[in-house]
Amino acid sequence: MIEVKNLTFSYSKDKQALHGLDFTVKDGEIFGFLGPNGSGKSTTQKILTGILKGHGGKVILFGQDISAAHGREFYQKIGVLFEFPYLYANLSAVDNLNYFASFYPRKQRQDVGELLEMLEFKPDFLKKPVSSYSKGMRQRVSMARALVSDPRLLFLDEPTSGLDPSGAVLFRKIIEQERKKGTTVFVTTHNMLDADLLCDRVAFISNGDLAALDTPKRLKEKHSDRRVVIDYLYQGQRKTKTIETPELEAGISFAHDEIVSIHSQEPTLEDIFIQYTGRGLS
Amino acid sequence: MRKSFLALFKKDCRMLASGKFFLMAIGFLALYTAYVNLGYIRFMQMPPYNVYLYDPAGTQTERSSLVQTVPSMKAMDTALLADANGVGLDASAGDVRVVIYTGAKHVDRHRTDYALSLLHPSDSRAPAVLGRNTPKQKARKEITCELLFFELAAVGFLGIAAVLFKEKGMGVIRVHAILPLQRNLFLLSKLAVFLLSDLIFAALLTLLNVGLEDGGAVLPAVLIQTAILSLMMALVGLLCALLLKDFRQFTLAYLIIAVFAATPVFLSANTSVKFDWIGYHPFYHVYMGLKNAYFETAISPIYYVGSTAAIAFLFLAVQFAFRREIGKEV
Numbered sequence: 291m292i293e294v295k296n297l298t299f300s301y302s303k304d305k306q307a308l309h310g311l312d313f314t315v316k317d318g319e320i321f322g323f324l325g326p327n328g329s330g331k332s333t334t335q336k337i338l339t340g341i342l343k344g345h346g347g348k349v350i351l352f353g354q355d356i357s358a359a360h361g362r363e364f365y366q367k368i369g370v371l372f373e374f375p376y377l378y379a380n381l382s383a384v385d386n387l388n389y390f391a392s393f394y395p396r397k398q399r400q401d402v403g404e405l406l407e408m409l410e411f412k413p414d415f416l417k418k419p420v421s422s423y424s425k426g427m428r429q430r431v432s433m434a435r436a437l438v439s440d441p442r443l444l445f446l447d448e449p450t451s452g453l454d455p456s457g458a459v460l461f462r463k464i465i466e467q468e469r470k471k472g473t474t475v476f477v478t479t480h481n482m483l484d485a486d487l488l489c490d491r492v493a494f495i496s497n498g499d500l501a502a503l504d505t506p507k508r509l510k511e512k513h514s515d516r517r518v519v520i521d522y523l524y525q526g527q528r529k530t531k532t533i534e535t536p537e538l539e540a541g542i543s544f545a546h547d548e549i550v551s552i553h554s555q556e557p558t559l560e561d562i563f564i565q566y567t568g569r570g571l572s
Numbered sequence: 573m574r575k576s577f578l579a580l581f582k583k584d585c586r587m588l589a590s591g592k593f594f595l596m597a598i599g600f601l602a603l604y605t606a607y608v609n610l611g612y613i614r615f616m617q618m619p620p621y622n623v624y625l626y627d628p629a630g631t632q633t634e635r636s637s638l639v640q641t642v643p644s645m646k647a648m649d650t651a652l653l654a655d656a657n658g659v660g661l662d663a664s665a666g667d668v669r670v671v672i673y674t675g676a677k678h679v680d681r682h683r684t685d686y687a688l689s690l691l692h693p694s695d696s697r698a699p700a701v702l703g704r705n706t707p708k709q710k711a712r713k714e715i716t717c718e719l720l721f722f723e724l725a726a727v728g729f730l731g732i733a734a735v736l737f738k739e740k741g742m743g744v745i746r747v748h749a750i751l752p753l754q755r756n757l758f759l760l761s762k763l764a765v766f767l768l769s770d771l772i773f774a775a776l777l778t779l780l781n782v783g784l785e786d787g788g789a790v791l792p793a794v795l796i797q798t799a800i801l802s803l804m805m806a807l808v809g810l811l812c813a814l815l816l817k818d819f820r821q822f823t824l825a826y827l828i829i830a831v832f833a834a835t836p837v838f839l840s841a842n843t844s845v846k847f848d849w850i851g852y853h854p855f856y857h858v859y860m861g862l863k864n865a866y867f868e869t870a871i872s873p874i875y876y877v878g879s880t881a882a883i884a885f886l887f888l889a890v891q892f893a894f895r896r897e898i899g900k901e902v
Contacts, residue, residue, distance in 0.1 A: 336899060339749075339750050340750075341746075341749045341750065341898060341899050342899050362752040362753070362754075363752070364752075365750055365751060365752035365753075366752045368750065370747075370750045372743070372746065372747070374743055376742060376743035376744050376746055376747045377742065377744065378583070378587075378739075378742060378744055379742050380586075380587065380590040381586070389579060389583055390747070390751065392575065392576075392579040393576050393579060393751045393752050393753050394752060435747070
C-alpha cells in the first residue's frame with residue numbers, strides 16, 4: 291500500500307527534517323509511526339497525504355508515485371484524522387459531516403447518522419453547533435469525518451487524544467473493524483498503549499531517522515532481559531523472587547507454599563524507544 | 573467540480589450568515605440610503621453662507637429671498653457672533669458695507685462676492701452648463717460613488733478577512749488540503765460569494781440613491797467597476813488573512829489601507845487638492861473608474877488591462893499563501 295524509499299525533506303537549507311526513511315506498509319496493516327515532537331512524524335504524514343511537496347526519494351501509494359497521485363482520485367481513497375479536531379464550530383456535527391461528505395461520490399459515502407451512532411455520539415448534540423461540544427465529542431466527529439468516505443487508507447494522528455478510557459477503547463475497536471474491512475491504517479502517536487494494542491508493526495522515528503521497525507511483540511522480546519518476578523507465600527510470609535525465564539522450564543525450584551503472581555519483566559515500547567533513540571516520547 | 577463548488581459556496585454563505593455579514597450589509601445599505609436622501613442631498617441644497625442685511629431705509633429692493641434682514645446693527649453683531657461663517661451687509665449709510673469674521677483670504681472673498689450677489693440676483697450671469705446632470709443628480713451620483721467605494725474597499729475587505737480568520741482559527745483550511753477537490757475552488761467560492769453580495773449591494777445602492785431611471789442607465793458600467801474593485805479587495809483581504817498571524821495584526825493593516833491609502837484618493841478625486849504622485853496610486857485609478865462609470869465617461873482600455881493583470885497577480889499571491897498555510901505545522 292505504502293512504499294517509502296530514501297525519503298528526505300528539508301524545510302530550509304540548514305533544516306533537514308527527514309534523513310532518508312525506508313519503510314513499507316502492507317495492505318490491511320495497522321502501521322504505527324512513533325516519535326517525539328519534532329522528530330519528523332508530521333512531516334512524513336504530510337508527504338504521504340500529498341500536502342507537502344518537494345521531498346527527495348520515492349514515495350509510492352496505491353502503486354503510484356505520490357508526486358503524480360495527488361489528484362481527486364487519490365484523495366477519494368484516503369481518510370485523515372488530524373491531531374486536532376478541525377471542524378466548523380458554527381455548524382452541527384451532522385452539517386459538518388454532510389459538508390465534508392459532499393466532496394466524495396455518493397456511492398462511496400457512509401451514512402452520517404450510522405457513523406455517529408457507531409461512534410456513540412450523544413444524540414442530543416446532533417444538531418447543536420460544534421462550539422458546544424466537549425473535546426471528546428469533537429474527536430468523535432473528526433473520526434466520523436475521516437471515515438465518512440469509506441477510505442482504503444486511513445491516516446490517524448493521535449486518534450485517542452482527548453478521549454476518556456471508554457472512548458479510547460471504542461476507537462481502538464473501530465480501528466480494528468476498519469482493518470477487518472481491509473483498510474490500511476497509518477497511525478502517528480505518542481500513545482504507547484495504542485501502539486501496543488493496535489499496531490501490527492511500529493516504526494520509531496527520531497531526528498528524522500528511522501531507529502527501529504518491527505512488531506511490538508518482537509521489539510519487546512528482543513529487548514527483554516528474560517526475567518520473571520514471582521510473588522509467593524512461604525511459611526505465612528509474602529516474598530518476591532526474580533528468576534531467569536529459562537529456569538522456569540524446570541518448574542519452580544524454590545520452596546514456597548503458594549504462588550501469588552508471576553510478572554514477566556519485558557520492557558514497554560517506551561523503554562525500547564528510549565533505548566534506541568536516547569529520547570522519551572513526550 | 574460543479575458540485576464541489578456549490579458545496580463550498582453554500583458553506584461560505586452559511587459562514588457569512590452566521591457572522592451576520594448579510595445583516596450588516598443590509599444595515600449599511602439602509603444607513604447610506606437614509607444619509608443620502610435625508611441628509612446629504614438636503615445639505616448640498618442649503619445656501620453656503622447665511623447673509624444678514626441691515627437696511628433701515630429699505631434701499632435694497634431687489635434682494636434675494638436668501639437674505640435675512642436684521643432690525644439693528646446690534647442684532648447683526650449677535651447673529652454673526654452665533655454664526656461666524658455668516659456675512660453681514662450694512663446698508664444703513666447708503667453704500668453697502670460688508671461685515672465678517674475673517675478667515676482664509678480667498679474664502680473671505682468668496683463669502684463677500686456671494687453675499688453681494690444676493691442683493692442683485694438678476695445680475696448673475698448664467699454659466700454654460702457642461703454635462704447632462706442636474707446639480708442634485710450630480711450630488712447623488714458623487715455621494716453614491718463615494719459610499720460604494722468605501723463599502724467595497726473597507727467593509728467588504730474586512731468581511732472576507734474576518735471569515736478567513738475564523739476558518740484559519742478553526743483549522744478547517746487544512747482539512748480542505750486532503751479533500752478530493754481542486755484547491756483553487758476554496759478560494760474561488762469565497763470570491764464568488766463576496767462578488768455576488770457586492771454586485772447586489774452596488775445595484776441596490778445605485779438604484780435607491782441615483783434613481784431607477786438614471787441609476788438603471790449607469791448600472792451596467794457601475795457593476796463592471798464594482799466587480800473589479802470587489803475582486804481586488806477580496807483578494808487583498810484573503811492575502812492579509814493568510815499572511816497575518818491574527819486579527820489584531822490585520823486591524824493595523826486595515827487602518828493603513830483605510831486611512832493612508834483611501835484618504836489621498838478621496839481628496840484628489842473630489843476636491844481641488846492634487847498630489848503629483850496620485851497617478852501612481854492604484855486606488856485612485858479604481859476610484860476614478862467607478863466615478864467615470866457613474867458619470868458615463870469613457871474609460872481607457874489600459875485601465876482594464878492593468879486591472880486584469882492586478883487581479884491575476886493577486887490571485888497567484890493568494891494561491892501561494894494558501895498552499896503555504898495548509899502545509900504549515902500546527
